[in-house]
Amino acid sequence: MRRHALLELEAEAIEVLREAAALCPRTALLFSGGKDSIVLAHLAIRAFAPAPMPFALLHIDTGHNFPEALTFRDEFARTYGLTLHVRTVQASIDAGRVQEEPGPHPSRNRLQSVTLRDAIAELALDAALGGARRDEEKARAKERFLSHRNAFSQWDPRQQRPELWRILNARKHHGEHFRIFPLSNWTELDVWEYIAWRQIDLPSLYFAHRRLVVPRGHVFLAVTPFTPPAPEESPREATVRFRTVGDATCTGAIASNAATVAEVIAELRASRLSERSTRADDQRSESAMEDRKREGYF
Amino acid sequence: MTHPHPTHPQPAPPQPTHPVDPRPLIRIATAGSVDDGKSTFLGRLLYEGNAILDDQWTAVQRASAATGEADVNLALLTDGLRAEREQKITIDVAYRHFATARRRYLLADTPGHAQYTRNMMTGASTAEVAILLVDAERGPTPQTRRHAFIVSLLRVPHVIIAVNKMDRVGYAEPAYDALVRQLRTDLARLEFADLRFIPISALVGDNVSRRSAAMPWYPGPSVLETLDSLEVETRRTPVELRFPVQLAVRPSADFRAYAGTVVSGQVSVGDPVRIQPGPRVTTVTEIWAGPDRIPTASVGEAVLLRLADDLDIARGDVIVRTGNPSPETDAFEGTVCVMHETGLAAGDAVQVQIGRQEVAGQITDIRYEINAETFHRADAARLPLNALARVAVRLSRPVALDRYEHNRDTGAFLLVDPVRHHGLAAGVVTHLRTDLPPADAVPTQSRPAPSRPAPVFWLTGLSGAGKSTLAESVATRLRSNGQQAGATGRSVVILDGDAVRRGVNRDLGYSAEARTENVRRIAEIARLLSDQGHIVLCSVISPLAAQRESAREIIGSAFHEIAIVCDLATLRQRDPKGLYARADRGEIAEFTGVSSPYEPPSNPDLTIDTSTENLSESIQKIWTWILAKL
Numbered sequence: 001m002r003r004h005a006l007l008e009l010e011a012e013a014i015e016v017l018r019e020a021a022a023l024c025p026r027t028a029l030l031f032s033g034g035k036d037s038i039v040l041a042h043l044a045i046r047a048f049a050p051a052p053m054p055f056a057l058l059h060i061d062t063g064h065n066f067p068e069a070l071t072f073r074d075e076f077a078r079t080y081g082l083t084l085h086v087r088t089v090q091a092s093i094d095a096g097r098v099q100e101e102p103g104p105h106p107s108r109n110r111l112q113s114v115t116l117r118d119a120i121a122e123l124a125l126d127a128a129l130g131g132a133r134r135d136e137e138k139a140r141a142k143e144r145f146l147s148h149r150n151a152f153s154q155w156d157p158r159q160q161r162p163e164l165w166r167i168l169n170a171r172k173h174h175g176e177h178f179r180i181f182p183l184s185n186w187t188e189l190d191v192w193e194y195i196a197w198r199q200i201d202l203p204s205l206y207f208a209h210r211r212l213v214v215p216r217g218h219v220f221l222a223v224t225p226f227t228p229p230a231p232e233e234s235p236r237e238a239t240v241r242f243r244t245v246g247d248a249t250c251t252g253a254i255a256s257n258a259a260t261v262a263e264v265i266a267e268l269r270a271s272r273l274s275e276r277s278t279r280a281d282d283q284r285s286e287s288a289m290e291d292r293k294r295e296g297y298f
Numbered sequence: 299m300t301h302p303h304p305t306h307p308q309p310a311p312p313q314p315t316h317p318v319d320p321r322p323l324i325r326i327a328t329a330g331s332v333d334d335g336k337s338t339f340l341g342r343l344l345y346e347g348n349a350i351l352d353d354q355w356t357a358v359q360r361a362s363a364a365t366g367e368a369d370v371n372l373a374l375l376t377d378g379l380r381a382e383r384e385q386k387i388t389i390d391v392a393y394r395h396f397a398t399a400r401r402r403y404l405l406a407d408t409p410g411h412a413q414y415t416r417n418m419m420t421g422a423s424t425a426e427v428a429i430l431l432v433d434a435e436r437g438p439t440p441q442t443r444r445h446a447f448i449v450s451l452l453r454v455p456h457v458i459i460a461v462n463k464m465d466r467v468g469y470a471e472p473a474y475d476a477l478v479r480q481l482r483t484d485l486a487r488l489e490f491a492d493l494r495f496i497p498i499s500a501l502v503g504d505n506v507s508r509r510s511a512a513m514p515w516y517p518g519p520s521v522l523e524t525l526d527s528l529e530v531e532t533r534r535t536p537v538e539l540r541f542p543v544q545l546a547v548r549p550s551a552d553f554r555a556y557a558g559t560v561v562s563g564q565v566s567v568g569d570p571v572r573i574q575p576g577p578r579v580t581t582v583t584e585i586w587a588g589p590d591r592i593p594t595a596s597v598g599e600a601v602l603l604r605l606a607d608d609l610d611i612a613r614g615d616v617i618v619r620t621g622n623p624s625p626e627t628d629a630f631e632g633t634v635c636v637m638h639e640t641g642l643a644a645g646d647a648v649q650v651q652i653g654r655q656e657v658a659g660q661i662t663d664i665r666y667e668i669n670a671e672t673f674h675r676a677d678a679a680r681l682p683l684n685a686l687a688r689v690a691v692r693l694s695r696p697v698a699l700d701r702y703e704h705n706r707d708t709g710a711f712l713l714v715d716p717v718r719h720h721g722l723a724a725g726v727v728t729h730l731r732t733d734l735p736p737a738d739a740v741p742t743q744s745r746p747a748p749s750r751p752a753p754v755f756w757l758t759g760l761s762g763a764g765k766s767t768l769a770e771s772v773a774t775r776l777r778s779n780g781q782q783a784g785a786t787g788r789s790v791v792i793l794d795g796d797a798v799r800r801g802v803n804r805d806l807g808y809s810a811e812a813r814t815e816n817v818r819r820i821a822e823i824a825r826l827l828s829d830q831g832h833i834v835l836c837s838v839i840s841p842l843a844a845q846r847e848s849a850r851e852i853i854g855s856a857f858h859e860i861a862i863v864c865d866l867a868t869l870r871q872r873d874p875k876g877l878y879a880r881a882d883r884g885e886i887a888e889f890t891g892v893s894s895p896y897e898p899p900s901n902p903d904l905t906i907d908t909s910t911e912n913l914s915e916s917i918q919k920i921w922t923w924i925l926a927k928l
C-alpha cells in the first residue's frame with residue numbers, strides 16, 4: 001500500500017533535518033511560537049528521538065508579539081529541554097543597527113531581518129532552519145531546501161544550487177550560511193492535518209476566542225499596546241482567530257468559530273471552495289494572501 | 299484569443315477525516331516547447347484539480363480583463379515563469395500542488411527552452427510521472443526529443459505525451475494517429491517503462507480532466523483519470539535494501555544509532571546486514587521511528603537503526619542486506635547534465651556526492667557529448683552549461699553504488715566544484731569500472747579475475763634504512779609462496795625510488811618541488827599497476843608527510859604506509875654506499891636526514907625498526923603483516 005501524503009512529507013522533512021545536523025554543525029531552528037515553527041520543532045524532535053535534537057531555538061522578537069505566543073515559546077523550550085536564544089529588534093534599534101519606521105504605530109517586520117543576520121553572525125551559525133513553504137507565494141515556489149546565503153546574508157536566485165534526487169550540497173565558505181526549509185513541499189492544510197494527526201499543541205491564538213478588535217481593511221486588528229485603535233475607530237468584541245501569529249502590528253485576525261483543530265481544518269477546506277465558487281472578493285481570501293506574504297517574509 | 303470561462307462544478311474535496319487524509323502524494327514533472335500550450339494545460343489542470351485559491355483566481359480575472367480578454371486566461375495561473383522569461387531573469391523549477399478525490403499531486407513545472415535542460419533534469423529527478431506536451435498542429439519539435447531523452451535517461455516510471463490543440467486539427471483521428479506514429483519513430487531509440495499518448499485540447503478542456511465528446515474515436519481516459527489510475531501503490535523501487543547513513547546519533551555512551559532513510563527495500567529487526575564499503579557485517583537490533591520502536595521499516599521511511607556490534611560507521615556508509623550488497627568501485631561512468639557556467643572538462647577535480655557519500659574525484663575522460671535532439675554522439679573537449687555527456691569519473695577511494703537503472707537513489711550523483719562549492723553537474727551511473735558483481739555475491743569457484751585494485755605497500759624511510767632490501771625479500775617470497783598466500787593470479791612489481799629516478803624521473807632533481815613530483819609520478823604508476831591487479835611495493839624515501847598524503851590520495855584505499863625506521867647514528871655506521879660520509883662532508887647537497895628534512899610518518903600502518911631488529915626479524919615481521927593484507 002502506498003503511504004499517505006503526510007507520512008511522505010514527514011519523512012522528507014526529517015531527512016532534510018538530519019542533513020542539516022550532519023552537514024551544518026551549528027544550526028538553529030527559527031522558532032516564533034507560530035504553527036509552522038512548532039511543527040518544524042516537533043519534526044526535529046522526531047528526527048533524532050530518542051536522542052535530543054541537536055538544534056537550539058532562535059527567536060527574533062520584534063517586541064510586538066502576542067503574549068500568548070511568547071508564553072508558548074518559553075514553555076515549549078522548557079518542556080523539551082531546548083536552548084532558546086532570543087534576539088530583539090529593540091536591541092538592534094538601541095544599538096543603531098536599524099531605525100524604527102516613522103509614524104505612530106510602526107511595524108518592525110522589515111527590521112527583523114537585520115536582527116536575524118546579526119544573530120546568525122553572533123552565534124556563528126552554519127544554518128538556520130525555517131518553516132517556510134513553497135505554496136506560500138510564487139517566488140517561494142522556486143526555493144530550494146537548502147538556500148545558500150553569502151557572507152552578507154544575501155540570496156542570489158541565479159546561484160541557486162541544483163537539488164536533484166535526495167542530494168543536498170551544503171559546502172560553503174567561511175562566513176556563509178544556509179537557510180534550510182524542511183517543509184518546502186507542505187501546504188498550509190498539510191501543516192494543520194499534521195497538527196491533528198500528531199496531536200500537536202498550539203497557542204490559543206489559533207482558535208476562536210473573544211477579543212477586542214477593530215476592522216482594518218478586510219481583516220480585524222487586535223487591540224494591543226502596540227496597536228491601539230485610531231481615534232475614529234471604535235473597538236468591538238468579536239469571535240476571531242489568527243491564521244498566523246507574527247508581529248501584532250501586521251497580523252490580522254479572521255472572524256471564525258473554529259475552536260478545535262478539526263474545525264480549523266474544516267474551515268480551511270470550506271474557505272477554499274467558497275473562495276472559488278462564491279464571491280470573487282471574499283474577505284478571507286484577501287487576508288489569506290496577506291497572511292502568506294507575511295509568513296513568507298522570513 | 300478566447301478562453302471560455304470554466305463553469306462546470308468542482309468535485310467536492312473529501313470531508314476532513316481523522317486521523318489522516320489517506321491520499322498519497324504523487325510527483326509530476328511537466329515539459330513542452332514554448333507555445334505547445336503548457337501554461338494553458340497546467341492552468342486547466344490546477345483549476346480542475348481544485349488548486350486555485352480565490353485570491354489567485356481574482357488576480358487572474360483582473361489580469362485577463364486588463365488585456366481586454368472576455369474570458370479568463372488559464373495560462374496566467376502559472377505564469378510566474380513566463381514573467382521571468384520576459385524579464386530575462388532566472389528561470390527555474392516552480393512547484394505547485396493540486397489534487398483529485400483519489401490522489402494529491404506535486405507538480406514541478408519546468409521551462410521549455412534548450413538552455414533550461416538542467417531545470418528539466420531537476421524536476422524529472424524526483425518525478426514518478428512526466429507529462430510532455432506536443433502541439434498537434436505543429437508536430438514534435440527538437441525540444442520534444444530533448445525532453446523525452448531526459449525523461450528516459452532519468453527513468454521517470456510513467457510518461458504521458460499529451461497531444462495538445464486537437465481543436466486546431468479538427469479533432470481528427472488520422473492527424474492524431476500520424477503524429478503518434480511519428481513520435482514513436484522519433485523516440486524509438488529511447489527506453490520507457492510506460493509510455494502513453496492522450497489527445498487533448500487544453501484550451502477547450504478536452505481530455506484534461508473530463509473525457510472529450512469531440513473525440514469519440516479515442517476510447518481512453520483523460521489526463522487526470524490517467525494520473526489517478528497509474529500503478530504507484532508499490533513504488534517501482536528495487537527490493538534490495540539500501541540505507542545510506544546520514545549520521546550517527548549518540549546521545550550517551552551506551553546508545554548509538556544510525557539515522558537514514560530506507561531508499562529501497564526494507565529492513566527488519568534481526569536482519570543480517572553489511573556496512574559498505576567494506577566487509578563489515580552485523581545484525582539490526584532496534585529500529586526507531588520517532589519515539590517508537592518498530593519491527594520493520596520500508597522504502598521511504600526515515601528511521602534510526604541500532605546494530606549488534608560496535609562498528610566504525612560513518613556518514614555515507616550504506617547499510618545493505620548481507621546477501622545483496624552494492625558493487626564497490628572507485629571508478630565509474632555516468633551520463634551527466636552540466637549545471638553550471640563553469641562547464642566540465644577531462645582532468646577537472648570534482649567533489650562527488652553519491653547517496654550520502656562524498657569523496658574527492660576527478661573527471662578522467664569525456665567519452666562523448668550527446669546531442670539530445672538528434673541523439674548523436676560527438677567528441678567534446680569542454681562541456682558547456684546544459685550539455686549532456688558520458689563521462690568517466692575516478693574517486694579517491696571506493697564507494698558503494700548501484701547503476702542508476704537498478705536504483706534511482708544510490709545510482710545518481712552530483713559533481714561539486716571542490717573550491718567554489720557550487721554544483722557542476724548531475725548524473726546517473728551507467729557503468730561501474732568492472733561491472734562485475736561484488737565478490738561475495740559470486741560463488742568462490744566461479745569468481746572471476748580480481749576486480750579490486752591490488753594493494754600498494756609504500757615503504758618510506760631514510761636512505762640505507764632497509765627499504766629496498768625488505769621490498770626485494772617480500773617480492774621474492776610473494777613470487778614463490780603467492781599461491782598459498784592468497785595472491786592468486788597477481789604479479790608483484792617493485793617501484794624503487796632510485797631505479798625510477800634513473801629512468802622515468804631522470805628529469806627531476808632534489809628540490810622540494812622535484813621530490814613532490816617524483817612521489818606523485820611513482821604513486822600514479824603504482825595506481826595504474828594496482829588497478830590492473832599487480833601488487834606493488836614502493837621503496838621511496840618520500841620525505842614529507844604531504845607527499846605521502848598525496849600518494850595516498852592518488853592510490854586510494856589500496857595504499858598502505860610502512861615506516862622503515864633507523865636512527866642516523868646506525869645509518870652513518872652502515873653507510874654501504876658511503877653516501878652519509880659524502881653528505882656530511884658537504885659533497886651531496888639536500889641529502890635527506892642530513893641537509894634536507896625527513897618527516898617520519900605520524901601514524902603508519904606498520905613500523906619496522908631496522909636499528910633494533912636484525913634483518914630476518916624485520917623480514918618476518920613485514921612478511922606476516924603483508925600476508926594478512928592480501
Ligand SMILES: Nc1nc2c(ncn2[C@@H]2O[C@H](COP(=O)(O)OP(=O)(O)O)[C@@H](O)[C@H]2O)c(=O)[nH]1
Pocket residue numbers: 299330331332333334335336337338339373462463464465466498499500501502
Ligand atoms: N487552439 C488551441 N490553442 C491552445 C491550446 N492550448 C494552448 N493554446 C494556445 O497556444 C498558445 C500558447 O499557449 P501557452 O499555454 O501560453 O503555451 P506555453 O508556451 O507552452 O506555456 C496560446 O495562445 C494558447 O491560447 C489548445 O488546446 N487549443
